[in-house]
Amino acid sequence: MASRDTETPSRTAAFLEREERLGAHNYHPLPIVVSRAQGVYVWDVDGRRYLDCLAAYSAVNQGHCHPRITAALREQAERVTLVSRAFHNDQLGHLYEVLTDMTGFSRVLPMNTGAEAVETAIKAARKWGYTRKGIDRDRAEIVVFDGNFHGRTTAIVGFSSEPQYRDGFGPFPAGFRRVPFGDATAVAAAITKSTCALLVEPIQGEAGIVVPPAGFLRELRTICDRERVLLMVDEIQSGLGRTGRMFCYEHDGVRPDVLILGKALSGGVYPVSAMLADAAVMDVFRPGDHGSTYGGNPLGAAVAVAALQVLVEEHMVENAAALGAHAFERLARLRSPHVKEVRGKGLWIGIELHARAGGARRFCEQLMLRGVLCKETHEHVIRLAPPLVITREQLDEVLTAIETVLRA
Numbered sequence: 001m002a003s004r005d006t007e008t009p010s011r012t013a014a015f016l017e018r019e020e021r022l023g024a025h026n027y028h029p030l031p032i033v034v035s036r037a038q039g040v041y042v043w044d045v046d047g048r049r050y051l052d053c054l055a056a057y058s059a060v061n062q063g064h065c066h067p068r069i070t071a072a073l074r075e076q077a078e079r080v081t082l083v084s085r086a087f088h089n090d091q092l093g094h095l096y097e098v099l100t101d102m103t104g105f106s107r108v109l110p111m112n113t114g115a116e117a118v119e120t121a122i123k124a125a126r127k128w129g130y131t132r133k134g135i136d137r138d139r140a141e142i143v144v145f146d147g148n149f150h151g152r153t154t155a156i157v158g159f160s161s162e163p164q165y166r167d168g169f170g171p172f173p174a175g176f177r178r179v180p181f182g183d184a185t186a187v188a189a190a191i192t193k194s195t196c197a198l199l200v201e202p203i204q205g206e207a208g209i210v211v212p213p214a215g216f217l218r219e220l221r222t223i224c225d226r227e228r229v230l231l232m233v234d235e236i237q238s239g240l241g242r243t244g245r246m247f248c249y250e251h252d253g254v255r256p257d258v259l260i261l262g263k264a265l266s267g268g269v270y271p272v273s274a275m276l277a278d279a280a281v282m283d284v285f286r287p288g289d290h291g292s293t294y295g296g297n298p299l300g301a302a303v304a305v306a307a308l309q310v311l312v313e314e315h316m317v318e319n320a321a322a323l324g325a326h327a328f329e330r331l332a333r334l335r336s337p338h339v340k341e342v343r344g345k346g347l348w349i350g351i352e353l354h355a356r357a358g359g360a361r362r363f364c365e366q367l368m369l370r371g372v373l374c375k376e377t378h379e380h381v382i383r384l385a386p387p388l389v390i391t392r393e394q395l396d397e398v399l400t401a402i403e404t405v406l407r408a
């Protein structure tokens with residue numbers, strides 16, 4: 001792994017200066033400017049190589065620039081890229097087939113970004129509530145959780161518990177009720193005759209890889225069945241192999257009513273998201289109820305098919321399970337004055353530091369100097385989520401770097 005020589009004249013500085021001057025300041029990235037990537041590695045404009053342990057928040061589970069996914073992109077780009085849903089295209093049906101085979105759900109609604117797929121699920125749940133459950137007009141409620149992250153639209157940030165995501169952006173739509181994550185009793189108490197759905201991440205990613213008590217989803221399933229409420233699982237970050245199963249809900253042996261996918265659905269190549277459900281829910285949508293100009297376009301569909309195929313055919317999910325177990329085993333032996341807790345599943349690992357450690361960012365900066373890219377989440381958690389194509393040798397290099405900076 002390349003180590004960083006601070007004496008070298010740097011092209012990075014000029015890129016950083018231009019972005020700072022011309023761009024909106026809605027992010028605070030680590031000071032690295034990537035110009036090329038392959039597999040688990042990215043290279044910056046000064047030619048330094050890093051092992052990417054963020055994987056674009058699990059959008060590049062399949063590794064950067066996977067040759068089969070980029071080939072699908074190139075081939076489809078030369079045929080047809082967009083006709084809008086005013087016409088059919090010859091790629092979308094194939095994506096429907098692959099997704100329904102993989103999940104067992106009978107219907108797919110394609111969108112582009114994760115937030116749009118969540119919005120789609122919210123609309124489906126509400127309309128199901130009015131037309132199937134008989135909830136009074138405009139009274140439908142959805143139960144959500146403290147610490148949730150489902151995207152950045154105004155409706156979604158309106159039910160966030162994170163003050164910064166909300167402050168200055170109201171007013172927000174009504175109809176959401178928030179309860180503590182992991183607390184099934186609080187969920188049961190929050191349900192009324194107007195509740196149409198629960199919206200949950202099986203593991204909360206942005207909140208700091210927060211794992212609920214074992215069996216939590218199963219308890220939610222029981223409550224939803226009893227109360228006739230839809231269980232909607234946001235697997236945008238937890239799904240598609242990240243936790244060592246294709247979908248994180250499989251660990252609990254449950255099946256949700258609505259599945260929301262994004263991020264790795266297109267392997268980081270092109271934005272594709274989807275909401276999946278059976279006909280009883282999905283058929284609430286009539287022509288004209290919902291849509292998106294780019295949603296379901298043939299370029300995105302071809303890319304997503306390739307992204308799903310390589311996940312399965314190249315055994316990336318099994319690799320995540322095996323190497324995840326190895327990583328947890330090594331991290332359990334880590335002796336560090338800074339570490340409060342190590343948690344997660346598969347290749348999705350949160351290392352929570354004590355408040356006195358001075359924040360996770362300085363450790364991420366030290367890791368960057370050692371050629372490992374991690375991103376802190378919620379100030380005190382180092383998030384480790386490499387592409388699922390990582391080898392045991394590469395993972396061991398990462399773990400050694402982490403042990404070194406955390407021991408100091």
Ligand SMILES: *Cc1c(COP(=O)(O)O)cnc(C)c1O
Nearest residue numbers: 113114115149150151234236237
């Ligand atoms: C990233 C993420 C989203 C939002 O996806 P975007 O593509 O950024 O809109 C929603 N839910 C979860 C769990 C996510 O991790």
